Amino acid sequence: MAAKRLGQFTVQLSSPRIVGAFTLMGPREGAGPLGRYFDAIVDDYMWGEIQPEKAERKYLEHAARRALERAGLRETDVDYFIAGDLLNQIVSSTYSARSLGVPHLGIFAACATSALGLGLAAMLVDGGFARRVLVATASHYQAVERQYRYPIELNIQRKPTNQWTATGGAAAVVAAEGEGPRITQVTFGRVVDWGVKDANDMGSAMAPAAADTLLRHFSDTGTTPGDYDLILTGDLAKVGSKLFRVLAGRAGVTLGGKHMDGGASIYSPKQQPGAGASGAVCSAAAILGYVLKEMARGRYRKVLALPTGCLHSPTTWQQGESCPGVSHAIVLEGA
Amino acid sequence: MDRDRDAIDGHKEYQRLVKQLAPKPNAAKEAARAFLVGGTLCLIGQFVLDFFRRTQPTEGEAIAATLATMILLGVVLTALGVYDTLGEFGGLGAAVPITGFANTIASAAMDFRREGYVVGMGAKMFLIAGPVIVFGIIAGTLTGLVAWLVSAVSG
Amino acid sequence: MSYVWAFAVGGLICAAAQLIAIHFPRLTPGHFLVSLTVIGAVLNGPGWYDAAIELAGAGVLIPVSGFGASITRGVLQETQRLGWEGLFTGTLEFVGLGIAAGVVFSALAALVAVPRG
Structure with a gap:
C-alpha cells in the first residue's frame, strides 16, 4: 500500500523543506507591486544578450546558483536538478543543466512548472531518494512572445484578457535537513480542458483546472479554506481569477479574502492594462519571493499554492484546438 | 459516451460564462x-502623394513613389521601436495602412x-506579409481573368 | 479639401475594421490584411477602386486594399497589352516596387536595429 497517499490525488509528506530560494527578476517585474519581495532585479531585461533565449537561460542559471548559495551548498551537494520552462524542448533548463553537472530531470507543465518541480522534489526527498534537490524555472517576455505569438516589434493591440509574460528566473533547494518552511502535501492535478480556444485568454482556459485541483485537494485532505492563511494561484490573472472564484463558489467553497493570484499581482494596472502577468516564473516568483518572505515574517503559517499552466502549443492553436489546463498544488507550512 | 456528452454540455455552459465575465472592449x-x-497615416500619405504629383511625370509614378515612401516610413518607425506602440494604441488603425504592412x-x-x-531573416521576413x-x-x-474574358466576349 | 477626404476615408476604413475585429476576436491582424487586399483586388476588376483613389486619394490608396487594387490594375493593363501572359506578369507591375522596397528597407533595419519590446 502506498502509505503516504491521502485520498485519490494527494500525498502527505513529513520531512522536505525549502532550505534556500532565490528570485531574480527583470526591471518591469522589479518595479511592480511585488518588486520588494524579489531577491535581485536585473536592470536590463535582455541582460546584455541579443537573443532572448540566451537571456532566459541566464536568468534560470543565475537563480539556480544563487539559490544554492543561499542554502550554503555547492553543485555537488544536490542529487537532482529539476527544471522546466516554456521554450520548445525546455532548452533553458537543459542548457543550464550542462554546467551544473547534476542528474537533470526536465519537466514541462507550462506556467505550473514551479509547483510540479517543487512537488516532485519534495516527494524525492521524502521518499529517501534524494538528500537535496535543486528546482528552477524561468521565463522571458521576448523569448516566449516570439515562440507563442508574434515578432516583438509587430503592431499588435493587446486585448483586455491578454497576459504579459513575466521575465525572470526563480530557484529553490528542497532538502530533508535544514531550516525553512516545509512542503507537507502535494496534489498533482489532472489535465482539464473545457474548450476555451482563445489564445489571448489563457486565464479562462486554466481556471477550471485550478478549481478542479483545489476541490480535489480539499476533499482528499478534509480541509477548507479556513485551514489556510493564503490560497495562491499562479497566473490566472484578473479574468481567470474571477472565473476560478465562481467555479469554487459553485462547489460551495468560498475563498473570500484568502485568494491571491500571482499573475494579477506582479504588475500594477498602470504597467499592464490587460489581465496581468503570465509565464513560468510568475508563480515561482510569487511562491519563492512573496510567500516565503511573508512566511519568514510570520504573516502566513500555512499556504496552499496552486499554479496553473496552459498546455497548448502555437501549432495546436493554429489548428483550432482548445487549450488544456493543468494545476498542481503544494502546501507550505512555516517551521 | 453519455459522460462525454455531459462533459461537453458542461463546457458549453462554461464557455458562456467565460463570454459573460470577459472584460468588454470599449468599442467606441x-x-x-x-x-x-x-486617418493620420493616410493624411501623411496625401501630403506625400501631392508632393510626388508635382515632381513625377505620371500619376502611376506618383503613386508608386508614395507607396515606397510610406513603406520606408513604416520600416523606420519599426526600427525605432515606435510602431508596436502605435499598434497598441491604434489597433487596426496602425495595421491596415501600408505602413503596417511594412511593419510586419x-x-x-x-x-x-x-x-x-x-534561415532566420531571409526565411521568415514574410511570415505575416x-x-x-x-x-x-x-x-x-482571377479578377483580371474575369475582366479579360468579359472584355473579350463584349468585344 | 483632399486632406480632409484622405483623413476621413482612411480613418473610416480603419475604424470599420476595428469594429469588425471587436466582434470576431479570433481574427488576427493578418486576417484583416489579407481580407482587405482581396477586397481591393476584386473591387478594381471594373476599375471601381481606381475611381475611388481619384476621389479620396491617399485615404483609399494607403490602406492595404489599395495594394490589392494595384495588383488588379497591373493585371488589367498587361492583359490588354500581352493577352493571357498578362494575368501573371501584370501582378507585380505596380506592387513590385512596394514589395522590393519592403524587403530592402527591412533588411537594412534588421542590420542596424534589435527588437526592444
Whole structure:
C-alpha cells in the first residue's frame, strides 16, 4: 500500500523543506507591486544578450546558483536538478543543466512548472531518494512572445484578457535537513480542458483546472479554506481569477479574502492594462519571493499554492484546438 | 459516451460564462483610436502623394513613389521601436495602412535575424506579409481573368 | 479639401475594421490584411477602386486594399497589352516596387536595429 497517499490525488509528506530560494527578476517585474519581495532585479531585461533565449537561460542559471548559495551548498551537494520552462524542448533548463553537472530531470507543465518541480522534489526527498534537490524555472517576455505569438516589434493591440509574460528566473533547494518552511502535501492535478480556444485568454482556459485541483485537494485532505492563511494561484490573472472564484463558489467553497493570484499581482494596472502577468516564473516568483518572505515574517503559517499552466502549443492553436489546463498544488507550512 | 456528452454540455455552459465575465472592449474608444491613427497615416500619405504629383511625370509614378515612401516610413518607425506602440494604441488603425504592412516585414526581419540571415531573416521576413501577397496575387489574377474574358466576349 | 477626404476615408476604413475585429476576436491582424487586399483586388476588376483613389486619394490608396487594387490594375493593363501572359506578369507591375522596397528597407533595419519590446 502506498502509505503516504491521502485520498485519490494527494500525498502527505513529513520531512522536505525549502532550505534556500532565490528570485531574480527583470526591471518591469522589479518595479511592480511585488518588486520588494524579489531577491535581485536585473536592470536590463535582455541582460546584455541579443537573443532572448540566451537571456532566459541566464536568468534560470543565475537563480539556480544563487539559490544554492543561499542554502550554503555547492553543485555537488544536490542529487537532482529539476527544471522546466516554456521554450520548445525546455532548452533553458537543459542548457543550464550542462554546467551544473547534476542528474537533470526536465519537466514541462507550462506556467505550473514551479509547483510540479517543487512537488516532485519534495516527494524525492521524502521518499529517501534524494538528500537535496535543486528546482528552477524561468521565463522571458521576448523569448516566449516570439515562440507563442508574434515578432516583438509587430503592431499588435493587446486585448483586455491578454497576459504579459513575466521575465525572470526563480530557484529553490528542497532538502530533508535544514531550516525553512516545509512542503507537507502535494496534489498533482489532472489535465482539464473545457474548450476555451482563445489564445489571448489563457486565464479562462486554466481556471477550471485550478478549481478542479483545489476541490480535489480539499476533499482528499478534509480541509477548507479556513485551514489556510493564503490560497495562491499562479497566473490566472484578473479574468481567470474571477472565473476560478465562481467555479469554487459553485462547489460551495468560498475563498473570500484568502485568494491571491500571482499573475494579477506582479504588475500594477498602470504597467499592464490587460489581465496581468503570465509565464513560468510568475508563480515561482510569487511562491519563492512573496510567500516565503511573508512566511519568514510570520504573516502566513500555512499556504496552499496552486499554479496553473496552459498546455497548448502555437501549432495546436493554429489548428483550432482548445487549450488544456493543468494545476498542481503544494502546501507550505512555516517551521 | 453519455459522460462525454455531459462533459461537453458542461463546457458549453462554461464557455458562456467565460463570454459573460470577459472584460468588454470599449468599442467606441477603440474605433475612435483606429480612426485617428489610420486617418493620420493616410493624411501623411496625401501630403506625400501631392508632393510626388508635382515632381513625377505620371500619376502611376506618383503613386508608386508614395507607396515606397510610406513603406520606408513604416520600416523606420519599426526600427525605432515606435510602431508596436502605435499598434497598441491604434489597433487596426496602425495595421491596415501600408505602413503596417511594412511593419510586419520589418518586425519579422529584425526578430528572426537572431537565427541568422538566411534561415532566420531571409526565411521568415514574410511570415505575416506573405499571405497578403499570396492572396492578393490570386485575387488579382482571377479578377483580371474575369475582366479579360468579359472584355473579350463584349468585344 | 483632399486632406480632409484622405483623413476621413482612411480613418473610416480603419475604424470599420476595428469594429469588425471587436466582434470576431479570433481574427488576427493578418486576417484583416489579407481580407482587405482581396477586397481591393476584386473591387478594381471594373476599375471601381481606381475611381475611388481619384476621389479620396491617399485615404483609399494607403490602406492595404489599395495594394490589392494595384495588383488588379497591373493585371488589367498587361492583359490588354500581352493577352493571357498578362494575368501573371501584370501582378507585380505596380506592387513590385512596394514589395522590393519592403524587403530592402527591412533588411537594412534588421542590420542596424534589435527588437526592444
